[in-house]
Amino acid sequence: xxxxxxxxxxxxxxxxxxxxxxxxxxxxxxxxxxxxxxxxxxxxxxxxxxxxxxxxxxxxxxxxxxxxxxxxxxxxxxxxxxxxxxxxxxxxxxxxxxxxxxxxxxxxxxxxxxxxxxxxxxxxxxxxxxxxxxxxxxxxx
Amino acid sequence: xxxxxxxxxxxxxxxxxxxxxxxxxxxxxxxxxxxxxxxxxxxxxxxxxxxxxxxxxxxxxxxxxxxxxxxxxxxxxxxxxxxxxxxxxxxxxxxxxxxxxxxxxxxxxxxxxxxxxxxxxx
Numbered sequence: 001x002x003x004x005x006x007x008x009x010x011x012x013x014x015x016x017x018x019x020x021x022x023x024x025x026x027x028x029x030x031x032x033x034x035x036x037x038x039x040x041x042x043x044x045x046x047x048x049x050x051x052x053x054x055x056x057x058x059x060x061x062x063x064x065x066x067x068x069x070x071x072x073x074x075x076x077x078x079x080x081x082x083x084x085x086x087x088x089x090x091x092x093x094x095x096x097x098x099x100x101x102x103x104x105x106x107x108x109x110x111x112x113x114x115x116x117x118x119x120x121x122x123x124x125x126x127x128x129x130x131x132x133x134x135x136x137x138x139x140x141x
Numbered sequence: 142x143x144x145x146x147x148x149x150x151x152x153x154x155x156x157x158x159x160x161x162x163x164x165x166x167x168x169x170x171x172x173x174x175x176x177x178x179x180x181x182x183x184x185x186x187x188x189x190x191x192x193x194x195x196x197x198x199x200x201x202x203x204x205x206x207x208x209x210x211x212x213x214x215x216x217x218x219x220x221x222x223x224x225x226x227x228x229x230x231x232x233x234x235x236x237x238x239x240x241x242x243x244x245x246x247x248x249x250x251x252x253x254x255x256x257x258x259x260x261x262x263x
Contacts, residue, residue, distance in 0.1 A: 041213060050212070052187035054242030080172060080183055088173035092185055119187035119242015 036121075038073070038099050044133055047103045047125045053077070054119030055092075061121060065109040068128060072100045073121065105131040164217040169207070169244075171222065177256050180230065180248040186220050187242040194239055196246065198232050201225060205244065229254040 036051040051073055053061070062074040079094040107125035115122045172183040182205075186194065189207040197204045203224045211217035226232070230248045237246040 039215065048213075052185075052242070054185040054187040055183075056241065080174065080181070082174050082176060082181060085174040085176045085181065088175050088180070090172050091170040092172045092183060093170075116241075118190055119185070 036073070036097060036099055038101060040071075040101060040103065042104050042127075044127075046127055047105055047107055049073075049101075049103075049121075049123040049125065051099065051121045052119065053116070053121050056116070056119070056121075058116040058121075061114075061116065063112065063114050063121075063123065065103075065107060065112060065125065068106040068109065069103040070100065071103055071123070071125070072098065074098045107131070164211075164219055166219045166221055168222055169205070169220040177250075179250055182224065182244075182246040182248065184220070184222065184244040184246075185242065186239065186244050188218070189220065189239065189242065189244075191239045194237070194244060196235075196237055198226070198235060201228070203235070203246070203248075205246070207244070 036053050038049060038051045040047065040049045042048065049071060053075065056075050056077055060075055062072075064072045064074075066072070074097070076096045077092075077094045079090075079092075103125065106128040108128050111126045113124040169184045169186055171185075172181075174181040174183075184205060184207075186207040186209070188209040193208045195204075195206040197206075203226050205220070205222050205224070207220040209218040209220070226248065229250050231251045234249045235246065237244060239245075
């Protein structure tokens with residue numbers, strides 16, 4: 001054990017705890033509790049999105065595309081339920097979350113692929129034909 | 142106040158020998174729960190596979206290290222956190238599993254500190 005090696009040990013721990021609780025409260029209050037970081041990038045063919053959602057039941061994830069380019073990811077992170085357990089520390093966010101982003105191109109909502117593995121949601125959103133680059137053949141006379 | 146968790150001191154800025162440049166080191170968020178028989182540590186390690194997790198127990202400290210390969214527009218990530226573990230934990234019986242990016246470490250308590258029910262005879 002490496003605690004209380006110096007006289008302020010206990011006090012320092014108290015301070016840390018207060019700080020942790022403050023951070024926790026701040027996270028909840030700002031609604032960012034369970035908000036997932038979301039990355040979006042694109043190539044010629046598709047728009048890709050990736051979100052870190054550890055410990056989420058994929059069956060409860062809802063991915064929707066509206067108006068061709070509005071992506072919404074909704075879900076819920078549940079707190080661990082252990083019978084008779086007392087919290088020592090609580091940092092992992094829980095609760096319902098919604099992330100909405102505008103995509104950089106129109107996508108084909110019917111062909112969206114969503115995979116959830118290792119706590120990461122990966123989306124492939126093929127671009128709508130109208131949004132794909134087109135090669136125009138130039139004819140000579 | 143439990144001594145199971147401690148704020149990590151400065152995490153190693155770069156992990157040597159991995160050949161990954163610009164790897165980012167993050168402190169994973171954890172939940173810690175205590176029951177009569179054990180402590181439970183849950184850590185968010187999104188994108189990390191079970192064979193990429195290294196848990197060590199030494200001199201009363203448990204270190205958790207997870208590696209997440211880099212992706213497009215994202216550097217490789219190292220998740221690193223050190224916990225001071227009380228002497229009441231049976232270090233040789235610590236177990237861990239990783240599911241859906243959440244690492245669960247079970248730290249059973251030594252028999253001596255478990256609450257005992259004393260039978261009363263009449």
